[in-house]
Amino acid sequence: MKTNIQEIKDLSIGFKSQKGKQISILRNITTNIRKGETVGIVGESGSGKSTLALAMMGYIKHGLFTTRGECLFKSQNLLSLNNKELEEIRGRKIAMIPQNAGQALTPNLKIGYQIEEALRLHTDYSKTEREKKISELLNQVRLPSPKIMALRYPHELSGGQQQRVAVAMALAGNPELLLLDEPTTGLDVTTQAHVLELLKDIAKDTGTSMVYVSHDLGAIAQVCDRVIVMYAGEIVLEGPVRKILKEPIHPYTYGLLKSIPKLSLAGLPDSMPGSQPQPGNIGSGCSFYDRCNFSNDKCKVNVPKLEYISEMDTSVRCFNHSELISITSEQKSKNHLQKEITIDEILDLKDVSISYAKQGIIDQFLNKVTDTNPTVKDINININKGETIALVGESGSGKSTILKSIAGLLKTKDGYIKFDKEKLLSGDLKKRNSEDLRSIQLIFQNPDESLNPNHTVEQILSQPLKLYFGLTGSKLKSSIAELLEKVRLGAFYMSRYPRQLSGGEKQRIAVARAFAARPDIILCDEVTSALDVSVQAAVLDLLQKLKEELGTTYVFVSHDLAVVKAISDRVAVLYQGRLCEIGPSKNVYQFPSHPYTEVLIGAVLEPDPDIKPKLVAEDIVEEKPPEIGCSFQGRCPRIIGDKCRNETPPWQIGDNGNAIRCHIGIEELKIQQSQC
Amino acid sequence: MENSKNIFNENPKSSLAKVLDIITTMASKPSGFIGLAILIFHVILAISSPWFAPYDYKAINPSLMLNAPSSEFWFGTDSLGRDVFTRTILGGRTALTITFFGSIIALLWGGLLGIFCGLVGGRIDDIVMRIVDAFLSIPWILAMLLIVSLLGTTTEVLIPALGFFYGKGIVRVARAATHDVIAKDFIVSAKARGHSNLSIIWNEILPNVRDAILVEGAMRWSWMLLGFSSLSFLGFGVSPPTPDWGLMISNARGLMSFAWWAVIAPIVGLSSLIIGINLTADAFAKALGIDRSTKAPV
Ligand SMILES: Nc1ncnc2c1ncn2[C@@H]1O[C@H](COP(=O)(O)OP(=O)(O)OP(=O)(O)O)[C@@H](O)[C@H]1O
Ligand code: SF4
Ligand code: SF4
Ligand SMILES: [Mg+2]
Numbered sequence: 023m024k025t026n027i028q029e030i031k032d033l034s035i036g037f038k039s040q041k042g043k044q045i046s047i048l049r050n051i052t053t054n055i056r057k058g059e060t061v062g063i064v065g066e067s068g069s070g071k072s073t074l075a076l077a078m079m080g081y082i083k084h085g086l087f088t089t090r091g092e093c094l095f096k097s098q099n100l101l102s103l104n105n106k107e108l109e110e111i112r113g114r115k116i117a118m119i120p121q122n123a124g125q126a127l128t129p130n131l132k133i134g135y136q137i138e139e140a141l142r143l144h145t146d147y148s149k150t151e152r153e154k155k156i157s158e159l160l161n162q163v164r165l166p167s168p169k170i171m172a173l174r175y176p177h178e179l180s181g182g183q184q185q186r187v188a189v190a191m192a193l194a195g196n197p198e199l200l201l202l203d204e205p206t207t208g209l210d211v212t213t214q215a216h217v218l219e220l221l222k223d224i225a226k227d228t229g230t231s232m233v234y235v236s237h238d239l240g241a242i243a244q245v246c247d248r249v250i251v252m253y254a255g256e257i258v259l260e261g262p263v264r265k266i267l268k269e270p271i272h273p274y275t276y277g278l279l280k281s282i283p284k285l286s287l288a289g290l291p292d293s294m295p296g297s298q299p300q301p302g303n304i305g306s307g308c309s310f311y312d313r314c315n316f317s318n319d320k321c322k323v324n325v326p327k328l329e330y331i332s333e334m335d336t337s338v339r340c341f342n343h344s345e346l347i348s349i350t351s352e353q354k355s356k357n358h359l360q361k362e363i364t365i366d367e368i369l370d371l372k373d374v375s376i377s378y379a380k381q382g383i384i385d386q387f388l389n390k391v392t393d394t395n396p397t398v399k400d401i402n403i404n405i406n407k408g409e410t411i412a413l414v415g416e417s418g419s420g421k422s423t424i425l426k427s428i429a430g431l432l433k434t435k436d437g438y439i440k441f442d443k444e445k446l447l448s449g450d451l452k453k454r455n456s457e458d459l460r461s462i463q464l465i466f467q468n469p470d471e472s473l474n475p476n477h478t479v480e481q482i483l484s485q486p487l488k489l490y491f492g493l494t495g496s497k498l499k500s501s502i503a504e505l506l507e508k509v510r511l512g513a514f515y516m517s518r519y520p521r522q523l524s525g526g527e528k529q530r531i532a533v534a535r536a537f538a539a540r541p542d543i544i545l546c547d548e549v550t551s552a553l554d555v556s557v558q559a560a561v562l563d564l565l566q567k568l569k570e571e572l573g574t575t576y577v578f579v580s581h582d583l584a585v586v587k588a589i590s591d592r593v594a595v596l597y598q599g600r601l602c603e604i605g606p607s608k609n610v611y612q613f614p615s616h617p618y619t620e621v622l623i624g625a626v627l628e629p630d631p632d633i634k635p636k637l638v639a640e641d642i643v644e645e646k647p648p649e650i651g652c653s654f655q656g657r658c659p660r661i662i663g664d665k666c667r668n669e670t671p672p673w674q675i676g677d678n679g680n681a682i683r684c685h686i687g688i689e690e691l692k693i694q695q696s697q698c
Numbered sequence: 699m700e701n702s703k704n705i706f707n708e709n710p711k712s713s714l715a716k717v718l719d720i721i722t723t724m725a726s727k728p729s730g731f732i733g734l735a736i737l738i739f740h741v742i743l744a745i746s747s748p749w750f751a752p753y754d755y756k757a758i759n760p761s762l763m764l765n766a767p768s769s770e771f772w773f774g775t776d777s778l779g780r781d782v783f784t785r786t787i788l789g790g791r792t793a794l795t796i797t798f799f800g801s802i803i804a805l806l807w808g809g810l811l812g813i814f815c816g817l818v819g820g821r822i823d824d825i826v827m828r829i830v831d832a833f834l835s836i837p838w839i840l841a842m843l844l845i846v847s848l849l850g851t852t853t854e855v856l857i858p859a860l861g862f863f864y865g866k867g868i869v870r871v872a873r874a875a876t877h878d879v880i881a882k883d884f885i886v887s888a889k890a891r892g893h894s895n896l897s898i899i900w901n902e903i904l905p906n907v908r909d910a911i912l913v914e915g916a917m918r919w920s921w922m923l924l925g926f927s928s929l930s931f932l933g934f935g936v937s938p939p940t941p942d943w944g945l946m947i948s949n950a951r952g953l954m955s956f957a958w959w960a961v962i963a964p965i966v967g968l969s970s971l972i973i974g975i976n977l978t979a980d981a982f983a984k985a986l987g988i989d990r991s992t993k994a995p996v
Contacts, residue, residue, distance in 0.1 A: 429890045451889065459892035472883035476905035485901070486891055539891070 027199055027231050028055040028078060033091035035073055035082060036301075045302035046089065047073050049255045052328075055199065060225050060232040062242035062263070065252035066298055066554035067525065074252070075201050075235045077101065079116045080108050095199070113144040117197035121204045124184030127176040133160075133187050134172025137194060144195030159190040162227075164220060181417070182213035186220065193224070203235045210416040211581060215625040215635040218244045237554060239282060240627030243267055244635070251275050254299055254309040257328060261336030263631050271336065271343040273316045281559035282629055283588040285611060290566055290588050293559035297524050308340070316342045366407040368575055369428070369543060373437035374401040376420070376427050376599075395649050396435050398423050398599035407542075410569065410576040412590035412607070414583060414622070420599035421579040425545045428577065429464050430454050442542075460490045463536040467548035469528035473520040479506075479531055480516040486538040501538075509534040509564060526557035530564065537568060543575045550585060562589055583626050587611055595619045597654050598647035605680020614691035616682045617660045652685065660686060660694065723985040724978070730985070733977025740971045744791045753781040755788050756939040764957045774959035776950060785941040786963040790971060792936050793943065796856050797922040803861025804868055804922070805915040811865075812872025813899055813907060816880055823873075830869050838863045839928065846934045856935070860926060864918045871914040875907035909986040916979035920972045927968055943968040 030053050036046040048070045055061055055078075065071045076083065077093050080100030092099040095116065100108070112118075120126070128136060134156050141152045160168035163186040176184055185205065192200060205221070206214040222245050225232050236242055242249060242263070249266040251259040251274065259272040270276040277294040284291070296313040305311060308321040320341055328339045340346075377396035398420040405411050413421045426432040428439060433449035441447050441458060448454050463486075466472035473482055483502045487493045493501055503513040509530040520528055529549065536544050546565070550558040566589065569576060580586050586593055587607055594604040595616060603616040610619060624636035638659045647653050651667040658666065662685060671685045682688065724730040762779035765771055773782035815823040842859060849855045879885060880903070888898050929935040930944025938945060943964035950960035 431886065431890055451892065454892065456892060459890070462890075464887060464890050466883040466887065468883065472887055474884045474902055474905065477901075481901075485888065485893070489891060489893060535887075 024056040024058065026054040027057045027096065029094040029097075030054070030074075030078070031092050031094065033074075033077060033093060034089045035070075035077060035086055036089050037086050039302060043302065044089065047086065047255050047301050048077070051091070051257060053250060053257065053260065055231055055233060057198075057231055058225075058229045059248060060222075060234060060246045062234045062236065062246035062249045063252060064236060064239060064242055064249060066237060066556060068298055068300070069252040070255040071235050071252050072203055075118075075203055075233060078199070078201055078233060079112055079118055081112075113140070113197075114195040115197055116199045116201065117144075117192040117195055118201040119188050119192045119203065119205050122208060123188035123192075123205070124176075124181060124186075125208075127184060127187060129176055131175070132172065133174050133176065133179070137172070137187070137191055140191040140194035155194070159193055160187075162193065162224065163187070163190045165190075180213070181209055182217055185209060185213075185217050189217075189220070189224070193228075193230075196228075197230060200230050200232045201235070202232060204237070205234070206241055207236070207238065211583070211622060211627075212416065212625040212637075214241065215244075215627065215637055218627070219637060221245055238627070239267065239279065239555070239629035243629050243631045243633075244627055251278075254304055255301060256309060256339060257337070258310065258339045259336065260328075260338075261334060265334050265336050267629055267631060269334070269347070271331075271334070271346045272338050272340050273314045273342075273346065274310050276346055277313070277315070278556055279629060281556050283559070283562075283582075283584040284628060285584050285587060285623070285626055286628075288587070288608065290562055291559050293563045294556040295560070297526060297557065310340075316340075316345055318342065364406065364408075367404050367443055368407045368441070369405040369577075370440040370443075371401050371403045371405075371424075371428070371437070372440065374424070374427065374434050374439065375399045375436040376423050376432055377435045378423075393435065395647060396599070397647075398427075399647070401437070401601060403594055403601075403604065405543075405575060405577065407575055408569070408573050409592065410578055410590045411592045411594065412578045412580060412586040413594050413596055414580060414586050415596035416581060416622075418598070419596040421581075421596060422547055423599070424596075425464070425547055425577065425579055428543075429462055429545055430459070456490065460486075460539045461542045462545065463539050463541040463543070464545045464547065465529075465532050465536045465549050468552045469520070469525065469532045470552075472532050473528060475520055477519070478516065479518050479520075479523075482520075482531060483535055483538055486535060490539050505534040505538055508537060508568065524557075525553050526560060529553060529557075529561050533561070533564060533568070537572070537574075540572075541574065543577065546576055546578045548580055549578075551580065551582065558585070565589065583611075583622060595622070600647060600653035601683060602654065603680060603682050605676070605678070609676070609678040609680045612678065613695040614676055614682065614688055615695065616654075616684055617658050617686075617691075618654045620695060621657070621659070652683075660691075662686060720982070720985045724981040727981060727984070729977050730981025733974050733979075733981055736970055736974030737978050740790055740794065740974060743787055744794050747787040747791070751784045751788055753784045755780065755784050755941045757781075764953065764960070766957075767959050773963045774957070776946070776960045777953060777957070782946075782960055782963050785946060786943075786967050788941040789943040789946055789964055790967055792940060793923055793926055793930075793968075794971070796853060797860065797919060797926050799857045800860035800864065800922050800926075801915055801919040803858060804865035804918055805911065806865075807861070808865030808868025809872045809907075809911045809915075812869040812874075812911075813876045813903055815869070816873040816876025817895060817899060817903065819880075827869075827873070830866050833863075834866050838925070842925075842929060843932070843934060846929070851934055851937060856926070856929075860922050864922045864925070867918060868911060868914050872907060872911050875910040876903055879903060879906045913979060913983040913986065916975065916982055920975035920979065923968075923972055923975065 030051055033048060033051040034046050035048040036044055039045050051074060063071045063074060073083070073086070080093065080103055082088060082101070088101050093101050095111065100111070137156050137159060138152055141147055141155055147155060156172055157168040160171050165171045165183060165186055179187065206217050209217060218241055221232070224230065234242065234246055246263045248261065249263050250257055251266065251272065253274050259266060259270065259275050266275065267279065270279055280292045281294050282291060294313055299309060299312070307323050308314070308317070308326050311317050311321050314321065326339045326341050328337050330337045375396045376398040377393040379393040401424060403411065413424060415421055423432065427434050427449065430447065430449065430451040439447045441461065445458065447458060480502055483505055484498055487498055487501050502516060506513055506515055511527065511530055523531065550561050553561060562585065565576070568574065578586065578590055590607045592605065593607045593610045595602045595610065595618060597618045602618045603610060611623065615623070621638050624638055627635055640657060648655055651669060652658070652671045655661055655666045665685050671683050673681050673683050674688050675681050676688050684691065725734055757780060759779035762775045764777055765775040767774040771781050771783065773786060776782055811826065815826050842863065845859045846855060885898065885902055888902050926935055927944035930942050931948040933948065935944055936942045946964040947961055950957065954961050
């Protein structure tokens with residue numbers, strides 16, 4: 023058995039409420055981190071995973087304090103050290119990569135300088151040694167031509183490259199323990215897969231122990247040896263990654279894994295009811311009791327202990343874990359009613375191009391846009407009534423841009439958008455009539471941003487009701503109550519402010535606000551990506567039910583291919599504002615595919631340590647689409663030369679109904695893709 | 699149903715309860731308590747002083763010229779033999795009234811213009827901000843002097859003139875605060891629904907920028923008070939014999955070496971009021987959570 027580098031013993035961390043009550047955020051955490059091991063800590067937001075990670079480097083957030091227990095790093099209790107002693111350890115022996123570290127680089131300092139700063143702070147190297155080390159570090163994180171890289175500013179790097187620099191800075195002090203807080207959240211699918219690959223190699227090469235905090239079981243599956251699952255401030259399950267993800271013997275983990283949409287399954291995943299209890303509001307029995315499908319009366323009053331099951335090398339906090347062992351791990355998912363979509367066009371995007379280019383004064387005067395290489399170009403999509411069409415692609419592929427122009431928030435440069443067969447939608451919001459405005463509603467990614475923090479739920483929902491239907495008084499109130507019921511919330515939510523709601527509840531309010539207008543089309547921009555997995559499944563389920571009930575059409579933007587597969591009827595794949603592939607969703611996910619679709623599907627991280635992502639293309643980010651030729655030429659692993667660079671590829675219809683835009687013939691693609 | 703037995707027991711509060719809440723929070727810190735106490739003391743004094751002023755503020759008595767403080771004249775008498783105590787307790791009334799209404803005018807026009815600029819953006823915003831900047835670069839005291847010498851020193855001139863000059867700073871704050879919320883999706887959402895600009899300003903923006911603007915307004919109030927007193931000091935504020943701190947300081951400053959009492963009392967009055975407003979505005983900002991928050995090191 024390997025030696026422990028860190029031992030956490032019975033650690034509880036809490037705060038004092040305004041009434042003077044002591045409230046725990048972490049409760050009786052006991053665990054060890056072994057040398058050279060990568061441990062994943064998973065849990066939904068508010069489960070205490072970041073607090074635990076911070077405690078591992080001896081840092082307790084302002085307002086919190088340790089109520090009991092210790093955190094031993096090489097038998098030294100970090101929580102009792104003073105600042106000076108901690109400085110000796112932080113950055114040198116224990117380093118941390120905080121969330122969004124890449125974006126947090128100082129914008130006006132060169133990369134090389136920032137790494138040198140880290141070296142000066144955390145090592146005793148001389149100037150020349152430091153210079154050598156900078157190149158070494160940049161090499162280690164696999165950034166091309168380190169000499170040139172060192173002279174760049176952060177904004178001259180892509181998101182993935184910035185994250186690599188952050189990793190390099192954390193490695194500067196040769197740490198023995200590296201803590202990573204959501205290191206790949208917010209990166210593109212392909213970039214994420216590459217960064218994870220890098221972290222795994224670093225762990226192998228240097229023997230550094232890593233603690234990897236994430237809500238993303240897909241990422242955890244790729245890098246971790248062992249997993250700790252947290253719920254409401256407690257460890258509920260801990261064991262080897264394979265056991266945890268393949269034979270989850272705790273009901274929470276079991277439900278969590280079932281609520282993740284997977285590429286291999288059609289339809290919506292099961293959702294888990296309810297939400298995690300807030301600190302200070304945990305009942306007397308098992309903290310998962312309210313949401314558990316396996317509970318009995320014993321769970322209600324007795325708190326289960328963490329029990330070690332030696333044949334699985336797993337610790338579990340549940341009375342009834344043996345029931346779960348017997349359940350076959352085979353997963354079934356509710357098939358959503360794949361009803362046949364009748365061809366009844368509701369929205370038609372014809373040759374749409376959109377440009378963000380600044381117009382000159384004369385052009386502005388003539389109301390003309392001149393831009394030979396617009397952000398979005400040649401979009402042809404027609405959408406049928408009652409259909410869910412998804413737009414997928416990496417960040418910057420123009421998904422939101424297209425949604426905005428459908429909503430009238432952006433002018434189109436060329437082409438037109440037609441609604442209900444004959445009505446041409448104006449690109450100018452002010453020129454649209456109230457009926458058209460009502461017909462098309464938007465739901466945004468982050469409910470924290472899309473709900474006015476100073477409005478109550480009642481005020482929020484009354485905006486569209488007053489505007490479009492002129493409701494007042496008791497009629498208004500009853501409509502609001504009806505809407506709340508529609509999104510499975512009670513009328514007592516009316517007087518709440520957004521800050522008094524959980525993430526899932528907030529998004530439900532945003533959904534209710536969109537439905538308040540009784541729209542024909544709802545544009546959903548990454549509506550689940552700010553939510554926890556268990557909540558995501560519930561919101562997807564809600565959207566699906568409302569659609570079945572009301573026959574609404576969805577245009578659904580997402581970067582998550584598994585989510586898209588679960589909810590959509592048709593998928594359009596975008597790269598750099600150009601369409602690559604479009605077709606029924608079950609076919610888009612099958613070969614033959616456009617080479618870009620292939621790259622995207624390959625990079626999807628499944629919550630299964632035995633399914634590895636296929637990293638085919640480089641994770642470079644292009645700033646602008648190429649002027650001529652195929653939009654994907656810069657990264658295409660199947661590129662066939664000058665033809666791709668000079669000629670716009672033609673549309674080809676595959677035998678299963680999806681259209682692919684590539685110079686390689688469908689049959690040829692099929693052969694090439696079946697080989698790997 | 700999600701979360702029916704809910705975790706948040708915070709009940710919606712009436713506006714009065716909210717105001718009381720804020721005042722309690724302000725008074726819970728020593729600096730806020732002191733500030734509030736000074737401000738309240740001054741306001742009560744200004745309202746009630748005419749009823750208990752011991753002497754007539756304009757009664758000139760050459761035989762009592764420059765008497766030192768005594769049991770009869772607590773703060774002594776000035777060069778015209780008027781009671782300094784009487785004149786001091788009355789001396790804040792004009793300044794407080796004029797600057798209070800001036801601040802409200804500054805808040806109104808500065809706040810609305812700032813929000814408008816932040817909302818429309820683009821060229822109009824550019825032009826308006828240029829003009830505001832141009833005005834900011836004129837020494838305000840010169841401009842004020844010009845205005846009062848042309849239009850007189852009546853209240854009807856002073857209030858809007860002060861309101862105008864001190865509103866410029868509020869334009870910038872309101873515009874910046876609006877910029878912070880304008881990019882948020884709830885504004886985009888309101889725009890996409892087709893609400894009018896006015897409705898967006900009133901319903902979506904104002905509740906989110908109100909706090910920042912009010913705090914700025916409170917700060918401006920104390921500056922305006924200083925500005926107004928300077929005008930009086932220069933002889934362009936209130937006209938004699940109205941008791942006013944600025945004017946009293948100006949009249950008595952030449953005699954400071956031997957009749958210090960005539961100058962000390964109005965100085966204490968003026969500076970304590972300014973400090974009081976400043977501390978209150980600070981505490982107000984903190985109670986509303988506008989304070990620059992301390993960030994975690996990681
Ligand atoms: N206001 C703007 N001015 C100039 N360029 C912009 C603006 N907004 C977006 N862009 C650019 O347009 C392109 C498409 O952006 P868009 O927001 O539509 O991408 P997206 O596919 O929604 O990405 P994400 O997944 O990150 O939301 C990007 O290159 C982006 O940098
Ligand atoms: S102890 Fe009971 S309530 Fe808790 S997870 Fe196990 S079965 Fe569910
Ligand atoms: S046209 Fe060429 S570059 Fe474009 S996807 Fe096909 S093979 Fe790749
Ligand atoms: Mg987007």
